[in-house]
Amino acid sequence: MLPVLILIYAxxxxxxxxxxxxxxxxxxxxxxxxxxxxKPFDKSNFQYDCQKDSYLCPEGxxxxxxxxxxxxxHKVYMMPEKxxxxxCLHFAVCTKSQQGRTIARLINEEVRQKxxxxxxxxxSQAIYKLRKQKAELPFGHIKRNxxxxxxxxxxxxxxxxxxSLLASCFNIRRMITIIGIQALIEKLKNLASFRGAFLLDRxxxxxxxxxxxxxxxxxxxxxxxxxxxxSVSVFxxxxxxxxxx
Numbered sequence: 641m642l643p644v645l646i647l648i649y650a651x652x653x654x655x656x657x658x659x660x661x662x663x664x665x666x667x668x669x670x671x672x673x674x675x676x677x678x679k680p681f682d683k684s685n686f687q688y689d690c691q692k693d694s695y696l697c698p699e700g701x702x703x704x705x706x707x708x709x710x711x712x713x714h715k716v717y718m719m720p721e722k723x724x725x726x727x728c729l730h731f732a733v734c735t736k737s738q739q740g741r742t743i744a745r746l747i748n749e750e751v752r753q754k755x756x757x758x759x760x761x762x763x764s765q766a767i768y769k770l771r772k773q774k775a776e777l778p779f780g781h782i783k784r785n786x787x788x789x790x791x792x793x794x795x796x797x798x799x800x801x802x803x804s805l806l807a808s809c810f811n812i813r814r815m816i817t818i819i820g821i822q823a824l825i826e827k828l829k830n831l832a833s834f835r836g837a838f839l840l841d842r843x844x845x846x847x848x849x850x851x852x853x854x855x856x857x858x859x860x861x862x863x864x865x866x867x868x869x870x871s872v873s874v875f876x877x878x879x880x881x882x883x884x885x
Contacts, residue, residue, distance in 0.1 A: 681734040717743040
C-alpha cells in the first residue's frame with residue numbers, strides 16, 4: 641500500500657515531485673474545489689488529440705498549438721483563423737475575443753488529470769473525509785476564535801514554536817469542552833500527585849500508572865512546586881526542552 645498525502649491546495653509541479661516518489665496524493669484541483677457548473681464551452685468539452693497536439697472545439701474546429709507561456713507553465717492553443725470564431729453561431733458565448741478562442745494546457749497536464757481521477761476515487765474520498773474531521777476543527781478554532789491569520793515569528797523554529805502554543809491552546813480548550821474545567825483540574829492534580837509519589841525513586845523513569853492508558857508513562861527528573869494560587873505545576877523534560885503542565 642502506497643503512503644498517502646492529503647492536501648488542501650497545491651501546485652501541480654510540486655505534486656508531480658511527490659507523485660514520482662510513489663506517494664498517493666489526494667487533493668482537489670481548482671476546478672474540483674470550486675464545484676462550478678460545467679458550461680457548454682468549458683475547456684473540458686474541448687477534445688484533446690495527443691497525436692496532433694491540438695484541441696477540437698464542440699463545433700468541430702481545430703485549435704492548434706501556438707506557443708509556450710513559460711511564466712504560467714502552460715501551452716497555448718489558438719484558432720488558426722480568427723474569422724472561424726467570428727463567423728460561428730456561438731461567438732460571444734464561447735469567446736468574445738477578436739482573436740478567437742484560446743485554450744491553455746499545462747505542460748504537465750497529464751499529472752493534473754491523473755490526480756483529478758485519483759481524487760474522485762471512492763477510497764480517496766473516504767480518506768479525504770478524515771481530513772475534514774481531524775483538521776478543519778483545529779484550524780477553524782485557531783483562525784476564527786483565536787484570530788490567528790499568520791505567524792508572527794520568522795523561520796522554521798519560530799513557526800514551530802507558535803504552532804505548538806496554538807495547538808496547546810486548542811487541546812486545553814477541547815479538554816474543557818469534553819470533560820469540564822473542574823474535571824480537567826482534578827485530572828492534572830491526580831497526575832501531579834502520582835508523579836510526586838515516586839520522587840524518591842528518581843532513577844526509575846518507567847514506573848507504571850493505573851488506568852487511562854498511562855501504564856508506560858515515563859517520569860523525568862524534575863520537581864513539583866506550588867504556585868501562588870496553590871495549583872500544582874509539573875515540569876516535563878523532553879527532546880525539545882522543558883514543558884510545563
